[in-house]
Amino acid sequence: MKKFIFTLNAVIILSLHIFPNSKKPSAEEFNQQCFRCHSMATLGYKDESSGIIKSLAVLPHDFYNSNHKELECIDCHSRDFTTFPHPAKLKTENLYCLYCHKDEPKFQKYHFQSIESEFKQSVHYKKMGDKFTCFDCHDPHSFKINARVNRDVKETVLYDNHICLKCHDNTSTIKDLSGQLLPTLNVSHSWLPHIDLHWKSVRCIDCHTSPNAPGVSHLILPKDQAVKNCVECHSKNSILLQSLYKFQTKQERDREGFINAVILNNSYVIGATRNYYLNLLSFIIFGIVLVALSVHGILRWKSHKGNLDEK
Template structure:
């Protein structure tokens, strides 16, 4: 009987400890993942429900899937946020940049944060806005995923990258935070580009708007619009600009995963619109092998007959 009581006590202690840890991790999301929050009104002396500011509503599942999913909120935000209601001036708290946490860290040496920082300072965003334009303007610390390094699907990489650009350049309220213009006018500024929708879905904005560097997975030197790439032949040729930028992920994966033969088979010219259907690629290889086999068989029987 005593053994059973002891086990029950230990189980209750474990559950209580687990509940406390769970509570500590979810205190912020208890409000910030919901449409409403409850606050005690000292004027009326009662609890009242209020609508949550939509810009402060977070998706808990996307947070867990992001690169910072294991962090607690106060790992990045002030510990003063543990006091509720929050102090108003906490909204003015400056957010850390990527280099503040990852700079000089050997565990992240492959990511080359220091070189990224140097390239970013050359960009048109940094030159125009200085310290007001930080990493978080493009990279949402809550949801960010390193798609360029982890995804094997190029369209997935394109979608993730373009969402960063469009979160500002296709969103008038956010665009006005960094610009005097009322609207990004995204379609108008790209009216020279044929098949806009097709390009936007299959190519990253940074393909035309950055200076490509072989030493970085993703270039962070965003060029002024006057220097944006506008020549079709830069991409629609065998010596494609995209081969050194967007499609280098496939080339790198082919070398590391498929070996020498896989690298040869995957070393495509990437003429956009002509060599992107995997079924047609496979069919063309089979036809080529069939022709070679036919020639060999024909030659063999010619030799025997002779």
């Protein structure tokens, strides 16, 4: 009898292992364990070498609104993080976006490979090497593809520029990172008329990257190669159409049809109408007005003269 119970027990225990509780916890349930601490908004520490505050916080609201919302934390991070305190060896954990993003066909349209090669040629990588990673600009826990989906260009600008300004708006951070005391952005951009308007309407990368990229360019250029010629944007063939307005134009074309999109485009920002027929039309209207005015003037002068003659 004893033996039977023992066997039964063994069977039950074994079956529990073979058919584990069939309901696998959802990603959200799983992540909850990590969020017990990591949802604290100020979780972090002051880095001993740089003095910069390193945040370890992942805000659940941001995460579940990000592109990575379906993932479990350990999809990217080591499974060893499930133990607490986290093992010391994990401090050197080295994550890289392309581990996941390289070969997957569904990511093809984002051109991760060309992003990688652009990044390798960018000024950040050239100056700082492997010390500079994707995560220095993009927080994977709140990353949300932006330019492609956002209808409001100004929002895109705000979101994107925030990424750059996190470091570049603070001269002491830049000094810590580059060893150079650089002038503030307002000083280095003082040649630009209406600086504040530009800040709000153009992304840093629109002038500071090479424009010939399939997606959003990641080839950040050294400052002497940045766009400094007004006409490059404020013209018919504005480079902004290749970058900032690329997705907006495409979207609008899809939504409102080609002609409408071309006519209703937010053309003032770029500075010149890009439709030949509209240009022609406005010249014709202008000509007609001019002719009408001069005819009217001549007639008035004639009739006045006639009145004088009568008197």
